[in-house]
Amino acid sequence: MACFTVPVAEAIVTTAITKIVKSKEKAGESSSKGEVMKVKLSEKLSWLNKMLLGGSALLAFEHVWHGEVIPAFPFLTAVTNGETSEMLHEMGTVGVTMSVLVTLVWVGMVAISSALEKRKTEDTVTMGGVRS
Amino acid sequence: MTLLVTVFAAVICSILWYKGAPKDEMRLSSLCFMLWGASIMWFVDAIFEYAELGAEFFNVAGADMLNDLYLGLSVIALALIIWIVTLFIKDPKGIVRATIMKKN
Numbered sequence: 001m002a003c004f005t006v007p008v009a010e011a012i013v014t015t016a017i018t019k020i021v022k023s024k025e026k027a028g029e030s031s032s033k034g035e036v037m038k039v040k041l042s043e044k045l046s047w048l049n050k051m052l053l054g055g056s057a058l059l060a061f062e063h064v065w066h067g068e069v070i071p072a073f074p075f076l077t078a079v080t081n082g083e084t085s086e087m088l089h090e091m092g093t094v095g096v097t098m099s100v101l102v103t104l105v106w107v108g109m110v111a112i113s114s115a116l117e118k119r120k121t122e123d124t125v126t127m128g129g130v131r132s
Numbered sequence: 133m134t135l136l137v138t139v140f141a142a143v144i145c146s147i148l149w150y151k152g153a154p155k156d157e158m159r160l161s162s163l164c165f166m167l168w169g170a171s172i173m174w175f176v177d178a179i180f181e182y183a184e185l186g187a188e189f190f191n192v193a194g195a196d197m198l199n200d201l202y203l204g205l206s207v208i209a210l211a212l213i214i215w216i217v218t219l220f221i222k223d224p225k226g227i228v229r230a231t232i233m234k235k236n
Contacts (some may be wrong), residue, residue: 055170093180
């Protein structure tokens with residue numbers, strides 16, 4: 001019905017957070033020079049944004065296909081047909097689960113990425129120790 | 133069927149990205165994220181549908197399957213259009229910019 005709106009809402013929030021983090025990273029860029037190469041937090045957040053926005057865009061298309069989204073106000077057939085409570089229930093169950101699962105997958109990706117970065121940092125430190 | 137088509141597209145896209153990684157000049161990672169995001173969302177949708185219908189979920193009528201396949205392919209087409217438009221706007225290789233400048 002309108003489950004894709006929940007990931008869209010999350011994507012709007014995470015995009016705003018990404019913009020803030022990016023501007024903060026730009027401000028502190030000069031002080032971090034010389035550190036071991038790491039994937040920036042803004043870059044990691046952009047992975048989540050792309051999954052949420054891209055996924056919900058394709059899902060929105062599916063809803064248009066099935067006639068659940070219409071090009072006229074209120075844009076949702078469920079609202080026009082008086083099925084608002086069912087729609088809200090679906091958003092609260094399916095929509096929230098979609099957002100949670102996408103976020104969990106992203107958390108997993110960030111954890112793997114951080115573990116790899118940590119290992120690389122340790123390797124660099126060890127190699128430096130051997131050389132000296 | 134839509135979920136299956138999207139998952140296959142996501143896997144193929146991921147393989148193509150892996151072949152060119154870590155360069156990603158064609159910004160295939162964006163397409164991968166988009167397709168995987170949609171796959172996860174449809175997977176959740178499928179779980180809820182399975183919980184509601186049970187084994188009936190797998191008994192799809194031929195016409196419905198064909199419609200879902202058509203939808204799946206249309207979804208992939210839309211994803212490709214979004215990706216190509218983003219690629220041309222971001223223009224990481226500067227090809228679009230160079231072509232326009234050459235013409236002027």
